[in-house]
Amino acid sequence: xxxxxxxxxxxxxxxxxxxxxxxxxxxxxxxxxxxxxxxxxxxxxxxxxxxxxxxxxxxxxxxxxxxxxxxxxxxxxxxxxxxxxxxxxxxxxxxxxxxxxxxxxxxxxxxxxxxxxxxxxxxxxxxxxxxxxxxxxxxxxxxxxxxxxxxxxxxxxxxxxxxxxxxxxxxxxxxxxxxxxxxxxxxxxxxxxxxxxxxxxxxxxxxxxxxxxxxxxxxxxxxxxxxxxxxxxxxxxxxxxxxxxxxxxxxxxxxxxxxxxxxxxxxxxxxxxxxxxxxxxxxxxxxxxxxxxxxxxxxxxxxxxxxxxxxxxxxx
Numbered sequence: 001x002x003x004x005x006x007x008x009x010x011x012x013x014x015x016x017x018x019x020x021x022x023x024x025x026x027x028x029x030x031x032x033x034x035x036x037x038x039x040x041x042x043x044x045x046x047x048x049x050x051x052x053x054x055x056x057x058x059x060x061x062x063x064x065x066x067x068x069x070x071x072x073x074x075x076x077x078x079x080x081x082x083x084x085x086x087x088x089x090x091x092x093x094x095x096x097x098x099x100x101x102x103x104x105x106x107x108x109x110x111x112x113x114x115x116x117x118x119x120x121x122x123x124x125x126x127x128x129x130x131x132x133x134x135x136x137x138x139x140x141x142x143x144x145x146x147x148x149x150x151x152x153x154x155x156x157x158x159x160x161x162x163x164x165x166x167x168x169x170x171x172x173x174x175x176x177x178x179x180x181x182x183x184x185x186x187x188x189x190x191x192x193x194x195x196x197x198x199x200x201x202x203x204x205x206x207x208x209x210x211x212x213x214x215x216x217x218x219x220x221x222x223x224x225x226x227x228x229x230x231x232x233x234x235x236x237x238x239x240x241x242x243x244x245x246x247x248x249x250x251x252x253x254x255x256x257x258x259x260x261x262x263x264x265x266x267x268x269x270x271x272x273x274x275x276x277x278x279x280x281x282x283x284x285x286x287x288x289x290x291x292x293x294x295x296x297x298x299x300x301x302x303x304x305x306x307x308x309x310x311x312x313x314x315x316x
Contacts, residue, residue: 057092064137065092073142095137103127113165125208136199160187174210
């Protein structure tokens, strides 16, 4: 309703200017005594065009217009396209609502934070992509002095970074898929608290590099070197142990083989002796004795020096 009345008023004023200008033109033409008729006509047309030009403003796509009348900012922003305004009294300032990038901690500059265990970490080349909500353009224009360059301050980003890294371990903080969404989330919460919910909208945060302090990196390198040396020593010891075990198995196998061979040989000899022993009976012994006898009657002693003829024994 207010907009309709305003537009109607502008049109009536414009029509009045045109009618007044035309009337002045007719008066000048009909006045034969006027010597500067062409110049007067040009002046009148120029004034009318200037006034008309002050009645319209074109707002580009991706921006909104903040209307100010006598220093009072209107909450109703001008949308992209042709917009009417009260000439000379109302100004319209454009606010960029497109996605914008701001890069912090560039070059040698760093943002400092800590991970779990109070281990220091640094971040460089942070690029924050954001945009201003068109519905909040008037509020931003009225309340944030340096909104075009200082809407997202380094202190806010640093706080969001610290709030993010302190929840992570050393092996998580350098993983982009973990740290970047977390910083985005914490930064959005800080901006909502500062400017109001959905005033400044963070699309994403890209961190160029996350790194640890030099002292920590040196300690990690020393630890890695010590770990590598330890692992190499363990491999060497394991190889030597395996070789010793293999050598011992070879010696044990050889000794066992010799023992088994000796046992088999002894068992074979014992078996042969057993068979020989079984084959030796009294008849074989007597037969062997008879074969070898020379025909003489054997004479033996009784132990007391008396000779005994055993031929009688043979007769029986």
